[in-house]
Amino acid sequence: MAFTALICDDSLLARNQLKKSLPVNFDAEIVTAANGVEAISLLRARDIGVVFLDLTMPELDGIGVLEAIKAEAIDCFVIVVSADIQPEMQKRVTELGALAFIAKPASADKLAAVMNKYGLI
DSSP: OOEEEEEEOSOHHHHHHHHHHSOTTOOEEEEEESSHHHHHHHHHHSOEEEEEEOSOOSSSOHHHHHHHHHHTTOOOEEEEEESOOOHHHHHHHHHTTOSEEEESSOOHHHHHHHHHHTTOO
């Protein structure tokens, strides 16, 4: 395994769909979180290379996760995967350090294109 990837989404169905859509040549251990609190806990405890992050979640949303990553200088790539496709939200997540924004449901082609662009595959 090259590194660990975190899929953070409150929907089990969405987590599983995203995991199945990842490129076959993506050499990573996949861990999951059902909300932002779980995600931050994993990010503090493990070396996570990339986070696939939903925005709308209970307890701590994706914006809160991005703010914590930035405030704590946690070294990881973040790709936001969300149904909230408003241009203002896309701008905000980019300002907080997200590499890319992919609209749900994330297609295998779109994931592969973004991951290839940033050298993740």
